[in-house]
Amino acid sequence: MRNKKLLYTILRHVLLFLFGLAMLFPFIWMLATSLKSGAEVYSLSLIPDNPSFRNYLRLLSSGNFPYWFSNSMIVGLVVTLSVLFFDSLVGFTLSKYEFRGKKLIFLLILSTMMIPTEMLVIPWFIMSNNFNWLDTYWGILFPGLMSGFGTFLMKSFFEGVPNDLLDAGRIDGLPEFRIFSQIAIPLVKPALSALAIFTFIGNWNAFLWPLIVVNKIERYTLPIGLSFFNGEFQTQWEMVMTGASVATLPVFIVFLIFQRQIVQGIALTGVKE
CATH class of the missing domain: 1.10.3720.10 (MetI-like)
Known part of the structure; x- marks a missing residue:
């Protein structure tokens, strides 16, 4: 019973984390794209190769x-x-x-x-x-x-x-x-x-x-x-x-x-x- 309750708690937290990550992903992509150059925008990589704040400036x-x-x-x-x-x-x-x-x-x-x-x-x-x-x-x-x-x-x-x-x-x-x-x-x-x-x-x-x-x-x-x-x-x-x-x-x-x-x-x- 105790192991089953622990498994349920872990599963619940994993699902909450995945749903939360899915909700935050558009914002993460937005912030990552703002740090890219025009040539990097169409790349599938989330993390820019050379992150820079020049777009903000x-x-x-x-x-x-x-x-x-x-x-x-x-x-x-x-x-x-x-x-x-x-x-x-x-x-x-x-x-x-x-x-x-x-x-x-x-x-x-x-x-x-x-x-x-x-x-x-x-x-x-x-x-x-x-x-x-x-x-x-x-x-x-x-x-x-x-x-x-x-x-x-x-x-x-x-x-x-x-x-x-x-x-x-x-x-x-x-x-x-x-x-x-x-x-x-x-x-x-x-x-x-x-x-x-x-x-x-x-x-x-x-x-x-x-x-x-x-x-x-x-x-x-x-x-x-x-x-x-x-x-x-x-x-x-x-x-x-x-x-x-x-x-x-x-x-x-x-x-x-x-x-x-x-x-x-x-x-x-x-x-x-």
């Missing part, structure tokens, strides 16, 4: 790359902060207050999740053109400042916050916004962390809408800028992989910051009262 010395990187960072951070504030505020209101039309409003918010982005780009573009938002940060930002998914997620978590805690704050004389910010928000940090990661990654990787609303090269976001390495007759894969490696770094940092809260949120979902 070439990318960072590019005149437009700092603009692309900063544009993506500004868009990702501003939209993420906006979604965290407004979606949590709306979710709190829909979960903890009673008023006429509440269910209808929530239904309309959920219905926005059923509309494909491709159907919205034309109205967005017409709106941006009418308000002179083309080639501006605001033109890139405004479609994502609130989200139906974020409202649904926050409403679901706020419904698990005991009303007795909120009533205790009202008895102490706290205004409603302080009850929201000082009592309710700390109790839903795992949901905020998950929403922050999803929102930041989605806007960091956004391609279609920034491509439509922006024409100036210095206003491009990073995904659009990296497409410059895809030529008509040849693709500079070493530069594409180098840019992708740099673009992955902020997302990785955001995940490291919020991973503890995400794990805590997953654990809390299994707790029964």
Whole structure:
């Protein structure tokens, strides 16, 4: 029995290692390719013969790359902060207050999740053109400042916050916004962390809408800028992989910051009262 249990444990760890390696392999290949020269890209060898950081130096010395990187960072951070504030505020209101039309409003918010982005780009573009938002940060930002998914997620978590805690704050004389910010928000940090990661990654990787609303090269976001390495007759894969490696770094940092809260949120979902 003991030997069988040991064998099962070893087999489980081997399978987990193999599955983990399969998931990491594309990232390993990306990093390895970024260290290769153009001639080595098409070789089947994973490890470059002469690894070098010259591709990174070439990318960072590019005149437009700092603009692309900063544009993506500004868009990702501003939209993420906006979604965290407004979606949590709306979710709190829909979960903890009673008023006429509440269910209808929530239904309309959920219905926005059923509309494909491709159907919205034309109205967005017409709106941006009418308000002179083309080639501006605001033109890139405004479609994502609130989200139906974020409202649904926050409403679901706020419904698990005991009303007795909120009533205790009202008895102490706290205004409603302080009850929201000082009592309710700390109790839903795992949901905020998950929403922050999803929102930041989605806007960091956004391609279609920034491509439509922006024409100036210095206003491009990073995904659009990296497409410059895809030529008509040849693709500079070493530069594409180098840019992708740099673009992955902020997302990785955001995940490291919020991973503890995400794990805590997953654990809390299994707790029964």
